[in-house]
Amino acid sequence: MIKYPVQTFEDSAELLAKALGQHDLAGISQALAPLNTSEILEQLERLGTTDRAVAYRTLPKDRAIEVFERLDAALQADLVSGLKEADVAEVFEQLSPDDRVALLDELPATVAHRLISGLDAKERALTSTVLGYPQRSVGRVMSPEFVTTHPMLSVGATFARVRSHLDDAESVYTIPVTDGGRHLVGVVSLRDVLRADESLLVADIMKSPLSVPATEDAEEAARYCADAKILALPIVDAEDRLVGILTVDDALRILEDAETEDAFRSGGTEPLRRPYLATPVGTIVKARVVWLLVLALGATLTVQVIGAFEATLEQQVVLSLFIPLLIGTGGNTGNQAATTITRALALGDVRPRDVFKVFAREVRVGAFLGLLLGSLGFTIASFAFTVPIGLVIGLTLLGVCTMAASIGGLMPLLGKAVKADPAVFSNPFISTFVDAAGLIIYFLIATAVLGL
Amino acid sequence: MIKYPVQTFEDSAELLAKALGQHDLAGISQALAPLNTSEILEQLERLGTTDRAVAYRTLPKDRAIEVFERLDAALQADLVSGLKEADVAEVFEQLSPDDRVALLDELPATVAHRLISGLDAKERALTSTVLGYPQRSVGRVMSPEFVTTHPMLSVGATFARVRSHLDDAESVYTIPVTDGGRHLVGVVSLRDVLRADESLLVADIMKSPLSVPATEDAEEAARYCADAKILALPIVDAEDRLVGILTVDDALRILEDAETEDAFRSGGTEPLRRPYLATPVGTIVKARVVWLLVLALGATLTVQVIGAFEATLEQQVVLSLFIPLLIGTGGNTGNQAATTITRALALGDVRPRDVFKVFAREVRVGAFLGLLLGSLGFTIASFAFTVPIGLVIGLTLLGVCTMAASIGGLMPLLGKAVKADPAVFSNPFISTFVDAAGLIIYFLIATAVLGL
Numbered sequence: 001m002i003k004y005p006v007q008t009f010e011d012s013a014e015l016l017a018k019a020l021g022q023h024d025l026a027g028i029s030q031a032l033a034p035l036n037t038s039e040i041l042e043q044l045e046r047l048g049t050t051d052r053a054v055a056y057r058t059l060p061k062d063r064a065i066e067v068f069e070r071l072d073a074a075l076q077a078d079l080v081s082g083l084k085e086a087d088v089a090e091v092f093e094q095l096s097p098d099d100r101v102a103l104l105d106e107l108p109a110t111v112a113h114r115l116i117s118g119l120d121a122k123e124r125a126l127t128s129t130v131l132g133y134p135q136r137s138v139g140r141v142m143s144p145e146f147v148t149t150h151p152m153l154s155v156g157a158t159f160a161r162v163r164s165h166l167d168d169a170e171s172v173y174t175i176p177v178t179d180g181g182r183h184l185v186g187v188v189s190l191r192d193v194l195r196a197d198e199s200l201l202v203a204d205i206m207k208s209p210l211s212v213p214a215t216e217d218a219e220e221a222a223r224y225c226a227d228a229k230i231l232a233l234p235i236v237d238a239e240d241r242l243v244g245i246l247t248v249d250d251a252l253r254i255l256e257d258a259e260t261e262d263a264f265r266s267g268g269t270e271p272l273r274r275p276y277l278a279t280p281v282g283t284i285v286k287a288r289v290v291w292l293l294v295l296a297l298g299a300t301l302t303v304q305v306i307g308a309f310e311a312t313l314e315q316q317v318v319l320s321l322f323i324p325l326l327i328g329t330g331g332n333t334g335n336q337a338a339t340t341i342t343r344a345l346a347l348g349d350v351r352p353r354d355v356f357k358v359f360a361r362e363v364r365v366g367a368f369l370g371l372l373l374g375s376l377g378f379t380i381a382s383f384a385f386t387v388p389i390g391l392v393i394g395l396t397l398l399g400v401c402t403m404a405a406s407i408g409g410l411m412p413l414l415g416k417a418v419k420a421d422p423a424v425f426s427n428p429f430i431s432t433f434v435d436a437a438g439l440i441i442y443f444l445i446a447t448a449v450l451g452l
Numbered sequence: 453m454i455k456y457p458v459q460t461f462e463d464s465a466e467l468l469a470k471a472l473g474q475h476d477l478a479g480i481s482q483a484l485a486p487l488n489t490s491e492i493l494e495q496l497e498r499l500g501t502t503d504r505a506v507a508y509r510t511l512p513k514d515r516a517i518e519v520f521e522r523l524d525a526a527l528q529a530d531l532v533s534g535l536k537e538a539d540v541a542e543v544f545e546q547l548s549p550d551d552r553v554a555l556l557d558e559l560p561a562t563v564a565h566r567l568i569s570g571l572d573a574k575e576r577a578l579t580s581t582v583l584g585y586p587q588r589s590v591g592r593v594m595s596p597e598f599v600t601t602h603p604m605l606s607v608g609a610t611f612a613r614v615r616s617h618l619d620d621a622e623s624v625y626t627i628p629v630t631d632g633g634r635h636l637v638g639v640v641s642l643r644d645v646l647r648a649d650e651s652l653l654v655a656d657i658m659k660s661p662l663s664v665p666a667t668e669d670a671e672e673a674a675r676y677c678a679d680a681k682i683l684a685l686p687i688v689d690a691e692d693r694l695v696g697i698l699t700v701d702d703a704l705r706i707l708e709d710a711e712t713e714d715a716f717r718s719g720g721t722e723p724l725r726r727p728y729l730a731t732p733v734g735t736i737v738k739a740r741v742v743w744l745l746v747l748a749l750g751a752t753l754t755v756q757v758i759g760a761f762e763a764t765l766e767q768q769v770v771l772s773l774f775i776p777l778l779i780g781t782g783g784n785t786g787n788q789a790a791t792t793i794t795r796a797l798a799l800g801d802v803r804p805r806d807v808f809k810v811f812a813r814e815v816r817v818g819a820f821l822g823l824l825l826g827s828l829g830f831t832i833a834s835f836a837f838t839v840p841i842g843l844v845i846g847l848t849l850l851g852v853c854t855m856a857a858s859i860g861g862l863m864p865l866l867g868k869a870v871k872a873d874p875a876v877f878s879n880p881f882i883s884t885f886v887d888a889a890g891l892i893i894y895f896l897i898a899t900a901v902l903g904l
Contacts, residue, residue, distance in 0.1 A: 267791025275801035324754035339719025349727035
């Protein structure tokens with residue numbers, strides 16, 4: 001764990017909880033005073049909405065703004081309703097345009113309008129630029145505040161430009177180079193500017209720029225920025241004109257959010273959007289219940305499949321013993337394949353066009369796993385029950401694993417192809433189709449082998 | 453998708469595959485020529501080991517080094533065996549100390565020793581510093597090359613120091629401030645240095661430093677760096693002396709790797725460590741089979757549970773119809789809770805000490821979900837079958853959901869407490885314990901309600 005300078009995390013949490021319980025404002029302030037911004041954030045993210053607003057209001061003004069800037073937009077919006085309008089307007093003005101837009105997306109339209117109209121003309125224009133791009137696009141999360149240079153400017157002049165924009169540019173370490181028509185033609189790092197002779201031209205030292213269009217999906221752009229190991233990625237419009245930059249710390253936040261979403265959806269629940277302890281129980285239930293219902297309704301397919309083979313089961317009740325094991329193994333195999341391909345898609349290792357490659361691989365992987373598990377299942381079940389039962393179990397495992405791996409591998413690709421979240425698409429399909437298909441394979445093999 | 457300047461990604465991939473198939477070195481070189489480094493990486497990561505080495509060797513020297521630097525350590529190690537020793541030594545020298553250590557960890561000891569002894573004294577010393585820290589600690593991934601300043605130095609002198617270290621410091625944008633004993637006492641950003649008057653002292657403008665000890669877990673440190681939104685995090689030894697820095701792009705890579713691991717393990721498979729298409733089928737089978745076996749062996753518990761209630765099933769074969777639905781719902785509910793808590797632990801939203809808070813929440817969430825699903829199940833099953841059957845299904849869903857959510861929520865915390873990977877720990881436990889316990893709940897309720 002990270003060391004805390006003055007007191008442990010748990011001490012602070014306890015002090016804070018106690019002071020909040022007693023509505024002791026001085027006590028709350030005291031509990032937070034020795035903490036740095038990161039530590040205050042961690043404490044606030046564990047509190048319920050009301051307590052969080054109370055604790056936040058005890059912070060000194062400068063600290064309060066720093067804390068506000070780093071809260072998730074959903075928590076910022078929670079706070080806004082508990083603050084005085086003048087305070088909100090002040091904090092809002094201090095936010096960078098992209099953070100402002102993230103907050104606006106969380107607020108009721110009337111509050112959002114009031115906040116925008118309270119901005120000065122320049123800040124309002126910057127905010128509108130970002131607001132103009134579609135949700136989930138990189139234009140929506142980029143920063144429209146940047147410092148640029150021109151290929152025919154000298155290194156010395158570029159350095160002077162950087163110095164004069166230290167306060168308003170989001171990043172001064174990566175400097176996009178644009179021509180007279182604002183087209184992106186290159187990029188120089190501040191390090192290169194410092195290294196080069198002052199009299200050289202930017203054109204002599206600039207590198208060819210990486211860039212993505214503002215309408216690009218934010219997650220794709222963030223991964224591109226991350227993979228390229230650059231501190232800021234220039235964002236351009238359809239005519240290749242520079243409109244903003246995506247900084248690596250924003251890229252990191254986007255990827256974290258995307259991965260939280262993926263993790264939740266692979267686990268069959270909607271993302272919570274707020275830290276766990278700060279989320280009311282009712283909201284957690286809501287995030288899970290739809291998925292559970294969809295999966296449970298899908299599972300009624302298995303009721304029907306077993307119902308169709310009820311006569312077979314009546315003759316051989318022993319067959320029911322293996323139902324959870326067999327469909328469990330199918331589900332696990334399907335999940336393994338789906339997880340692998342979902343992650344490979346997220347990382348850009350696999351593309352929707354690779355569908356045949358993936359299918360060919362997963363059939364082989366599934367058959368291999370089926371052979372291993374099937375032989376084992378055959379041996380164990382033959383000893384514990386009878387050889388024909390062993391044969392049924394062994395053959396079913398072979399069939400189920402092959403089917404489940406190939407279906408599991410295809411689903412995320414199919415999801416991506418129809419522009420759905422691969423994880424959202426795969427999960428219910430695997431749970432229902434693979435389970436039902438597995439049962440059919442089982443009963444068909446059983447009737448054939450046992451001659452029922 | 454990202455735009456490619458000259459040709460589409462698929463065109464390049466096709467050209468490359470064709471040239472590789474015909475062993476046409478000029479063709480390979482031609483296919484890669486129009487691509488930038490990121491694009492070449494993407495292409496190489498889709499090839500098998502042999503093809504990758506062939507394609508890599510056609511790259512011009514400068515480009516080859518750039519590409520090598522950005523490959524994952526596992527793929528670097530694959531390449532090393534296909535290159536001439538002199539070429540390897542040259543590339544190895546160009547790597548930064550932390551990347552060097554990552555590669556060394558992948559290589560056979562003899563090769564590693566030879567490479568280290570080929571370095572000059574300074575580079576060898578830097579590499580040894582990093583090599584001296586334990587695996588998975590931040591010391592092992594930090595950069596030991598940094599530029600520092602002193603509180604009593606002027607801003608102007610600090611700027612001169614930065615200028616003289618442009619080539620050898622990993623980051624010049626975050627400048628740690630150390631005292632005579634190398635203790636970390638502050639931090640200044642290059643932006644602040646440029647903004648401040650040259651004659652001011654560093655002590656006047658420095659901020660209090662965030663830092664983590666070099667023995668800290670790399671993932672914790674990376675998340676700390678990410679959450680603090682800083683470009684570089686100073687790393688200190690036990691006496692608070694500066695020993696390295698963790699840059700945000702390294703933090704990002706560490707978090708990505710950690711999340712890939714988590715995603716794979718939640719899906720019940722070991723991480724592949726290489727891109728999917730670059731991984732042999734046998735390796736994929738190996739990554740999955742152990743998990744499948746563990747889960748299948750765990751599932752034999754369900755065979756025994758059903759076996760114990762075989763007489764009940766013989767009387768009421770209809771009960772077997774609901775087995776997949778009921779244990780499936782239990783498994784889904786357990787997974788939802790485990791996923792939520794695993795992610796909350798990874799993000800630092802929940803700590804092992806919060807076990808009672810989590811348990812209290814999950815019991816309520818589970819009971820709530822159970823009531824909703826149970827009422828629905830009761831209604832549907834009462835109509836489709838009989839009211840007593842409906843009652844059995846409804847009550848079982850209530851019991852199973854409550855049990856599964858609370859067990860599922862506790863498992864990642866228990867895993868973390870015993871220092872296991874929360875995802876690794878939760879998955880098999882939920883699949884086996886929750887399934888078996890769910891079946892027992894089901895049969896007990898059935899015998900009670902149906903009077904069997």
